[in-house]
Amino acid sequence: xxxxxxxxxxxxxxxxxxxxxxxxxxxxxxxxxxxxxxxxxxxxxxxxxxxxxxxxxxxxxxxxxxxxxxxxxxxxxxxxxxxxxxxxxxxxxxxxxxxxxxxxxxxxxxxxxxxxxxxxxxxxxxxxxxxxxxxxxxxxxxxxxxxxxxxxxxxxxxxxxxxxxxxxxxxxxxxxxxxxxxxxxxxxxxxxxxxxxxxxxxxxxxxxxxxxxxxxxxxxxxxxxxxxxxxxxxxxxxxxxxxxxxxxxxxxxxxxxxxxxxxxxxxxxxxxxxxxxxxxxxxxxxxxxxxxxxxxxxxxxxxxxxxxxxxxxxxxxxxxxxxxxxxxxxxxxxxxxxxxxxxxxxxxxxxxxxxxxxxxxxxxxxxxxxxxxxxxxxxxxxxxxxxxxxxx
Numbered sequence: 001x002x003x004x005x006x007x008x009x010x011x012x013x014x015x016x017x018x019x020x021x022x023x024x025x026x027x028x029x030x031x032x033x034x035x036x037x038x039x040x041x042x043x044x045x046x047x048x049x050x051x052x053x054x055x056x057x058x059x060x061x062x063x064x065x066x067x068x069x070x071x072x073x074x075x076x077x078x079x080x081x082x083x084x085x086x087x088x089x090x091x092x093x094x095x096x097x098x099x100x101x102x103x104x105x106x107x108x109x110x111x112x113x114x115x116x117x118x119x120x121x122x123x124x125x126x127x128x129x130x131x132x133x134x135x136x137x138x139x140x141x142x143x144x145x146x147x148x149x150x151x152x153x154x155x156x157x158x159x160x161x162x163x164x165x166x167x168x169x170x171x172x173x174x175x176x177x178x179x180x181x182x183x184x185x186x187x188x189x190x191x192x193x194x195x196x197x198x199x200x201x202x203x204x205x206x207x208x209x210x211x212x213x214x215x216x217x218x219x220x221x222x223x224x225x226x227x228x229x230x231x232x233x234x235x236x237x238x239x240x241x242x243x244x245x246x247x248x249x250x251x252x253x254x255x256x257x258x259x260x261x262x263x264x265x266x267x268x269x270x271x272x273x274x275x276x277x278x279x280x281x282x283x284x285x286x287x288x289x290x291x292x293x294x295x296x297x298x299x300x301x302x303x304x305x306x307x308x309x310x311x312x313x314x315x316x317x318x319x320x321x322x323x324x325x326x327x328x329x330x331x332x333x334x335x336x337x338x339x340x341x342x343x344x345x346x347x348x349x350x351x352x353x354x355x356x357x358x359x360x361x362x363x364x365x366x367x368x369x370x371x372x373x374x375x376x377x378x379x380x381x382x383x384x385x386x387x388x389x390x391x392x
Contacts, residue, residue, distance in 0.1 A: 018329040019350055029054050032368045034345060041345040042373050044363045049212045049320050049366030050285070050292045052141050052242035058281045058320035062243075065277030069078035073270035078259075085276040090247070097218055098227055098236070099249035099257060103258050106271050108207050109135040109234035110245030113142060114264030115232060116174060116203065118257065124266055125168035127161050127200075129153065129175040134204055136174050145172070152182075155190035162198040171200035177220030178208040181354050181362060183222055183321035185209075192229045211240025212320060216218040217286045219292055240286065243279035245271045290365040296320050299374060306378035307363065320365040323349075324381070325358060332359035335384055342380040 002068070014020040031054045034043045052058050065085060074080050086104055094102040105111040114157045116139030120126045124145040128136055131152040140147045146168065150157040156344045158173065165171055173195050175186045188204070195202040206219040214222030219235070230248040232254060237245040248258060258265060285292070300320045312324040326332040332348040339346050346361045354360060363377070 014155040018333055022160070032366060032370075032373070035313045036340075036345065039343075041340065041343055042369075042377070044346045044365070044369075044377065046364055046366060047208070047239040048242055048366055049240045049296060049364070050242070050280045050282075051156060052240070052285060055282070055285065057243055057285065058278050061281035062274040063274040067221070071274070072272045075269055076266060077270045078266060080270075082140045083273060083276075084271070085273050085280070086270060088171075089276045089280050089283075092280060093235070093247050094249055096269055096283060096287065097233060097249040099233065100252045100253035102247050103255045103262075103265065104271060104276075105246040105248070105262075105265055107244065108205075108238060108246030110268065111234050111236075111248055111263035112136050112205055114262035115234060115248050115258060116140055116172070117143040117145075117263065118261035119201065119203070119232070120170055121174050123168070124170040124172070126172045126174060127158060127165075128173075129158075129179075129186065131179050132174060132176050133180060133205055136176065136203075140174060145170075153184065153187055155187050155194060158191065159194050159198075162194060162200060165198075170292055171198065172199050172203060174203040175205070176208070177204050177206035177266060178213060178319050178321070180208050180321060181319040181323060181349060182315060183319045183323055183359070184315065185213075185223075185224065185317075185319070188221060188224045188226045188230075192226045195231075196229075198347035201231040202229075204230045204235065207232045207234070207236040207246075208319070208321065210235040211282075211286050212293060212296060216291070217290070224258065231261075237275070237279040237282075241279050241282040243282060244275050245279065259260040259286045295367045296365060299367070299371070302371060303363060303365055303374045303377075306374055307381060310378040310382035312381050321363065322363040324361045324363060326360055327357055329359040332361060335361055335381075338375070338384045339380050342376075342383075344377055344379075344380060 002280055030366050054155040078314045090102040112135035126140045126145045127148045128140050128154055129147045148161050150161050175187055208221035211217045213219050233249045235247050237243040240391050303322050304314055314324055328333055329350045334347040336346055346363055349362050350359045
């Protein structure tokens with residue numbers, strides 16, 4: 001047997017369980033609609049919550065930056081220097097998030113992994129919500145610290161873990177703000193006092209909340225009234241800010257420490273100018289056009305009402321991520337295929353991304369969707385439910 005022959009066996013096992021994944025091609029730009037295999041589909045699979053990825057102002061900013069500053073940053077910022085757009089975006093993000101300072105990373109994944117691994121190590125304890133993003137979980141594992149998870153959204157379980165951690169040198173709590181697969185929010189009003197009581201630092205991954213939640217779009221902490229009480233706030237440029245990259249905001253000393261200790265910042269090439277300029281333009285729109293968030297709230301309420309009435313199992317929530325829980329993996333694939341045949345792109349989400357037995361379709365709303373888009377999606381879901389076994 002050759003060294004990589006095990007791959008054939010494991011791929012076949014994935015296929016047999018309905019867990020095999022393949023990419024698919026999109027012709028042209030991402031937007032309210034996408035073109036797949038020559039067909040235009042209404043896209044409910046995007047994280048472009050405010051509909052800015054194809055906004056002319058964002059595209060023009062990216063193009064102008066490439067012309068003015070070149071196509072790449074050429075090396076790590078500690079090697080080739082910080083370009084003025086890196087500095088401008090960090091200042092803007094810090095101001096936007098009401099923080100002292102900010103540090104950019106090429107991806108949100110790198111921001112979480114690098115930050116967590118810099119803050120805790122062997123002899124420390126890190127505790128994360130069980131449903132935290134993979135980048136949070138991987139950062140916890142790679143840190144070398146003792147790693148514990150607590151039941152999703154359960155502040156009492158978190159406190160029990162903290163009570164048992166008296167021997168840890170340092171303690172770090174890590175959680176998403178808005179959970180990407182369930183569309184619910186971390187109970188920050190309970191977690192923040194626990195972190196303070198047990199002298200634990202709190203890291204909030206607000207990738208999906210930034211730009212979408214809070215009166216000013218500053219995210220989950222603003223929405224829940226705990227701004228200024230988060231030790232480490234991680235965000236992304238690749239969702240509501242319609243670009244690519246991650247960032248950390250916090251105190252000046254935190255950011256100085258990460259510049260010296262976060263390996264995913266130190267040992268990688270910095271983000272290119274076009275990406276930074278796009279994010280700057282998108283951030284300006286987030287601040288100037290609150291009506292986009294208001295529109296998103298309206299569409300979210302409509303989607304939850306319509307899809308529930310169509311027979312879908314939709315958990316309660318208020319975020320623009322609306323999961324339709326199917327349960328069985330193959331049935332989730334069937335529903336996704338049915339919706340594509342009716343003109344909608346809504347990918348099925350399967351284990352291990354979600355727990356076994358909770359396969360789902362994740363309806364992700366954009367401010368540029370229409371009410372008719374949502375009602376038509378509900379009609380297609382009702383059609384599928386009528387010809388399928390009950391969704392229990």
